[in-house]
Amino acid sequence: MPLPRIARSLALVLSALAGLPAVATESGPEVKVLETYTAPTKPRQKSAEVYARFVNVETDDRLAGADSPVCDRVDLVAGDGTKLQYGDFQFKEDVEIGFREGAPHLRLVGLRRPLVRGESFVVTLHFEADGPLTLNVRVQ
DSSP states (O other), rough: OOOOHHHHHHHHHHHHHOOEEEEEOOOOEEEEEEEEEEEOOOTTTOOOEEEEEEEOOOOOOEEEEEOTTEEEEEEEEEEEEETEEEEGGGEOOTTEEEEESSSSSSEEESSSOOOOTTEEEEEEEETTEEEEEEEEEEEE
């Protein structure tokens, strides 16, 4: 049975604070989210890379978009920095996938403030069929 939205959000926050994997199951894809992180930024830096790993995927779905309150937009980029279409990232049932260094990952563009080591912020992934999946990204 899906968790209510507030319980799902609380589980994600508590998991991130405890250093444990988060499981998102309410309206977004059913998947376990591991190792969601970015590096600290300098005061005038305007972009940052976000990496994450997803396991126990129980859906087939394509990424339709992403957003975050810390930036103007979130792009999906290839390992070489080339911008990709969101639909190029797809969950496949029982396949581990992620946003990795040197591979497709997220780029926060137009940072509204510096990202400081030790803090965290959210990035919401929007999927075609399963809806949103909120990531709690740690700055490390």
